[in-house]
Amino acid sequence: MDDLWEKHRPLLDDAYRAWRTRDHWSAFPESPSPRVWGESAAAAGLTAFEAYRGEAFALDTPGADGWVAPEQPPTGIEWDIRYPHLTSDGAPLLVSASQAALPAWRDAGPHRRAGLVVEILHRLAERSFELAHAVMHTTGQGFVMAFQAGAAHALDRALEAVAVAVHEMTVVPPEAEWVKPAGRDRFQRLHKRYHIVPRGIGLVIGCTTFPTWNGFPGLFASLVCGNPVIVKPHPHAVLPLAIAVRIARQTLAEHGFDPNLVTLAVEADGEGLARVLATQTDVRIIDYTGSSAFGAWLEENARHAVVYAEKSAVNCALLESTDNFTGMTANLAYSLALYSGQMCTTPRVFLVPAGGIATDVGKRGVDDIVAALRTALADLTAEPKRAAALLGAIVDGRVAARVEEAMHREDVAIPSRRLEHPDFPAALVRTPVVLRTRFDADDAYRAEWFGPIAFIVETPSPEVSLTLWEDITQHSGGLTASVYSTDPAFLRQAEEIATRTGVLTALNFTADTYVNQTAAFSDFHGSAANRAATAAMTDPAFVTHRFHIAEIRQPR
Amino acid sequence: MDDLWEKHRPLLDDAYRAWRTRDHWSAFPESPSPRVWGESAAAAGLTAFEAYRGEAFALDTPGADGWVAPEQPPTGIEWDIRYPHLTSDGAPLLVSASQAALPAWRDAGPHRRAGLVVEILHRLAERSFELAHAVMHTTGQGFVMAFQAGAAHALDRALEAVAVAVHEMTVVPPEAEWVKPAGRDRFQRLHKRYHIVPRGIGLVIGCTTFPTWNGFPGLFASLVCGNPVIVKPHPHAVLPLAIAVRIARQTLAEHGFDPNLVTLAVEADGEGLARVLATQTDVRIIDYTGSSAFGAWLEENARHAVVYAEKSAVNCALLESTDNFTGMTANLAYSLALYSGQMCTTPRVFLVPAGGIATDVGKRGVDDIVAALRTALADLTAEPKRAAALLGAIVDGRVAARVEEAMHREDVAIPSRRLEHPDFPAALVRTPVVLRTRFDADDAYRAEWFGPIAFIVETPSPEVSLTLWEDITQHSGGLTASVYSTDPAFLRQAEEIATRTGVLTALNFTADTYVNQTAAFSDFHGSAANRAATAAMTDPAFVTHRFHIAEIRQPR
Missing domain, CATH: 3.40.309.10 (Aldehyde Dehydrogenase; Chain A, domain 2)
Incomplete structure (x- = not known):
């Protein structure tokens, strides 16, 4: 299992270094060119995407009851992809299943979790074309933008948040010897152990326009800090997050962890599932992108949780x-x-x-x-x-x-x-x-x-x-x-x-850089300093409230 | 001015290193022995303390109206120390004066602020005996405990929070060059500047039993992050914090900053000043130690602020x-x-x-x-x-x-x-x-x-x-x-x-270490993982919500 940590540690080190120096850096290729991906990747991605249309999306969601197909692709193509349907009755069951998955994941520790999370990101990157088609059709973005923002940049933003989270979780050692002089040749000696305590279940409330770019950082930051995550996509932009959740679940299960560490909660338009989930008191972290009105509602009503919200901006x-x-x-x-x-x-x-x-x-x-x-x-x-x-x-x-x-x-x-x-x-x-x-x-x-x-x-x-x-x-x-x-x-x-x-x-942007584009590892998206957001991707505050530290001390 | 940064930087580096390794380390001597302090220090400290009794404590508090002498020393000695009295009418004036002090302090940047804050800590350390007498009489602690917990350890805890805050503020460089390859021999080039944005006015609500130990970390962490701080001591334990506020104000003024960056707000018993101050919307950070009931009230009503609370514990x-x-x-x-x-x-x-x-x-x-x-x-x-x-x-x-x-x-x-x-x-x-x-x-x-x-x-x-x-x-x-x-x-x-x-x-503590003692730089006090606290002294989360980061980018 620790192989994954050893395997991905160099990338996390590079990512953290890039985040600190803030020069251009990227882990995932933003160009859909065959020179990068080979001749067959684009076609294979399209085929994988096409296979979802008109089918039930195979995924277990604890508490789900029946199926729902809420998407209405702005590209207007035939769709009819059905997902497990979660209602307010099922929400507590989903929360229980999430909570049950927590202990073993917590006990795995930051490094094993980090290795596994980066493995998930890599597997998602392999699906960049598939993700790009899913993003294009659910958001209406052009294909290249969907490829870049929906796959490469979303994964970079996720890796950025994970790298900062891993740093913050490991800035303190797992154990230490404390030796205090206490008079002539006498010492007080304590052995101390520090354990990362996940804050609790994370809830990611997705948006229609950038479901992965806005959703991945909070999802993977919460996950790497030991928290199970429930992903509640916008009913119109489910598929990109459904693909991500499925790959995350497969990767977790393959490595002996409960797949319910990452779950998908899909509703039909207007069912109010986000409110139901956000008010479950075991939900302790909420990542939200959307209207100011619902963001304010979350801040008012989900008081048991820390809310990382990105809201309206003028x-x-x-x-x-x-x-x-x-x-x-x-x-x-x-x-x-x-x-x-x-x-x-x-x-x-x-x-x-x-x-x-x-x-x-x-x-x-x-x-x-x-x-x-x-x-x-x-x-x-x-x-x-x-x-x-x-x-x-x-x-x-x-x-x-x-x-x-x-x-x-x-x-x-x-x-x-x-x-x-x-x-x-x-x-x-x-x-x-x-x-x-x-x-x-x-x-x-x-x-x-x-x-x-x-x-x-x-x-x-x-x-x-x-x-x-x-x-x-x-x-x-x-x-x-x-x-x-x-x-x-x-x-x-x-x-x-x-x-x-x-x-x-x-x-004075007059050439080919644009104010609406921000680069992971270099630009902060949001600042939490004005009403538009209570989150910045990724400043230290974006990750530090996702975990606590418990200490045990014992004389030597 | 930057002399203070150069002067105190080694201590901050040592403090941060100690915090990371978590072995025993201390910046301020915990023993009141003449071998450490010289023969005259104890008497001089006592004299300085005695001079306060029966007098008006000279301090400017904007908005104050008249005087108040609310302390009732548990040691039962004659007291009658009068402080500027702040009422609810004066609170907005105090908040305005605090806000007015912010810009120049923000613009000084993390390093100048850090140098000045550590200078304040050193000057407070020189007053350890004076502080110890003030703590002993307002809290009822024995003298040695008052000296240790009230001066040396409180200052260590403050330095710890400051060192972590300085690290988090400077983990990102003040500027960076971003160069992204954009096709054959072409590059996008941006110069980026990152500025620390203080969150806003900090309010420290003190307790009766450990006014400095519980009060200093939040006070100096907020201050070093660029936030003006209003200190609202418990009416029964004013003097230790009044001494600290006065020294902070003197040091700030001496170095060209507005002394209203640190102010003292004293009330009589039961006047409810904490509620009035906490609900001023310009107050954006609250550090509180006290009952669970008032802590819950703060969390419910001071929604514009981040609340770092330490409440009851069984x-x-x-x-x-x-x-x-x-x-x-x-x-x-x-x-x-x-x-x-x-x-x-x-x-x-x-x-x-x-x-x-x-x-x-x-x-x-x-x-x-x-x-x-x-x-x-x-x-x-x-x-x-x-x-x-x-x-x-x-x-x-x-x-x-x-x-x-x-x-x-x-x-x-x-x-x-x-x-x-x-x-x-x-x-x-x-x-x-x-x-x-x-x-x-x-x-x-x-x-x-x-x-x-x-x-x-x-x-x-x-x-x-x-x-x-x-x-x-x-x-x-x-x-x-x-x-x-x-x-x-x-x-x-x-x-x-x-x-x-x-x-x-x-x-299995059976010898001379005790569960109720925690050591700065090694033990976390509180964890924010259960109802007792939403703050841990000092984990990264204790400091990261006290500032934001603003970014400006410009083509090169």
Whole structure:
């Protein structure tokens, strides 16, 4: 068993070193190229994925009663994948089964657990194509994005959390000799043993848009700390997490552990299973990604648990001046269009001084900026294949309705257009809608409009933009921000606000890095410093509340 | 300014290394001997302490209105020390003044803050005698204990928390270069900066019995992470924390920082100031030691803050067998008598099989154990000076009333005796009262009887003792446990329960180490794994929620 620790220890060491130095590093290949994977991998992954369609997904969920097929793929393809159905009646049975799995897993200790968890990650990585198809169809992401964010980067984020957790669990030795001088040639001598105590059952509440990227870090961090984990996917994005749970269970069972250390709890839309599970008092850790409203409900009602939540964010872009006007507008347009603004990191509010901004091509007013964004968005979406890969599909009716709502506003500056998807005719593909408003016109832009919707907000001055940014972030939360300025004093002020509010802030992104992308081992996603999140992937606080330390001491 | 970092860095490095290896280590001398301190230190400390009596304690507390002298020294000496009085009207002013002090302290960064905080600890260490007198008179501890626990060990615990906090804040570099290959000879290059974001104002709610030992770790951990700290001492134990706050303020001001980074909020008995301060939403960290009831109130009502609480504990001692009967009973008697059982770590419930236990002097029944404890307690308290040094004084009327209540029970096995204090005639000195009950007689022993009160609880078997121990710990909380057994299988079972419940457990303590003493850098005090505490001094979780990390990234 300890073979797995020896086998995977070098990777964990590398991962921890990368996390500390924060240079670029990755354990899992993000390119789906045959040069990396060989000629047959893509086809084999597709075949494996296809085999799920129209079938019952073979998986044991203690307490489950019957089957449920809740997914509605935004790509519109035939689906009908059935999963074991958990109702509120079954929830206590599932919790009991999870709890029963804890002792042996706890007693295995951090190193054996770490070896096994990294083994699971490797096996998941081998299924990258299969996972990518599952993510693409449940989220509507383009395939390359689904491959990268849904497999490689999700696994990197998981490995990152596991590496930090292993470090924190082993920073104290398993045993120590304590020898205290107690007068002439006398000593007090104690032998001490320190055991890691798992906090208790972890519950991962998944989201529709990034089920693995947002779900894996908490899942594997809890698991490596000795906690059984119940995965409650969003009813519309089950398959990617179901695949992960099955592989985890198989790997655990193969190595002599109770597969119920990782379980899947699937419900139909609107059954409220997350509430039922979150209020089981044996659930002691909750990882959640989703709306602020349910996040607040969890914090209010799941008081027996530590809640790591990622909630809504109103991410701002501040335009003060630039030496690359075309690069700026192209970069912003791409960030907005990427996966149709269905990222928690998408810029949503562009704060622009009404008097315009200084640029490399002269003063540019708000009209000019709108025009440039329109052109950039048109360029990005001109070619159907490329447009579909960038925009993906609208994930669900709520986002579609929000686009409609935006389109009915009086302040539409760039309307959304409906495009055909070259591969999935039933998919809803929409270009972003950009609204234009004054900072004091109404409060609409202060809420998150999740989807391909952005506000250009005219402010009296760059200084007001700064104030407004801080205010929006404090009240509505912020995960990312973009600041464009050639003025060092303005950038300094912006950095101060970023530091006060804990927003991951990009200064002058004009080329091929985008504010909505964060890199494992280098970028912190979330900071827990404002309303958008109580979790940062991965800072030390993300792992340290998942375990305790028990001590036994004995005279020698 | 950075001189202080360079000056104190070696000590912090040593402290962190000691914390990791967990051998005996201490930064501050625990012996009040003139061989350590020189001939004049003791007298100078006494003089400094005496100067406070009958005077107004010079200290600025923003928002304070008038003066208050709430202390009632258990040693019974004349006191009348007046402090600035904070009422609920003044609380928001104090919070505003704290908040105003934050930015410059945050911007100083972890290293400058660490240098300054360790400087404060050193200056406090120089006042060890003065602190010891303040602790002795406000808590009733014997002088040597007050010197050790109130000064040296409290400072060690503070240094420990600071060292771990500094490590966690600096585990990630302040800046990094991120270079990602992006195709043939192309790279994405970002410069990244990581800033520590303090969580917000810290509130330390002190206790009567160990105001500095329990108060310093949270105070200095919050401070070094960039958070201003409001210290709200128990109205009966103000002076030790007032001295610490004054020295902290002086040191901060001397080095150009706002002294309001550390403030003192004193109330009269029953004014409810802790509730008022805890519900100020700018208070984001609370360190609390005291009753479970108020701890639960904080957790329920101070939801904007992370609460590190140490609450009630029903610590058990399990007697199964021993190869040193005299050593065992002497050790238990000492642990119970030490500071009259007024320690959160005092053993309170002795679980003994009704059929007796095997010992080196033959089978010993419950009667024999009672007799041996009676003898041991009599020996410990036979000589008045020694008895007073060991027992100290009863801290307040609530403990005195509890002793009376116990003495009126029908099951008194060893009655409490009142002793004269050789130095402080007005002090109330009581030997422990030991009650004897059956495990199923009533539930009295399942609650914490804080004070010199213990229950000998007869159980049907050692196995029932184990079950009962786990049950009591889960329901009432446990900070320490003692297990006496010569049976490796029994000890193994005990270690499993200790691991499940996170109780610091001592196996077969029969000599001069005691279960109620924990050593900084080696022993974890609390584990957060059961109801007794949500804090462990010092595990990583004790510090990681006191700060966040903000990131700024910029193309190179």
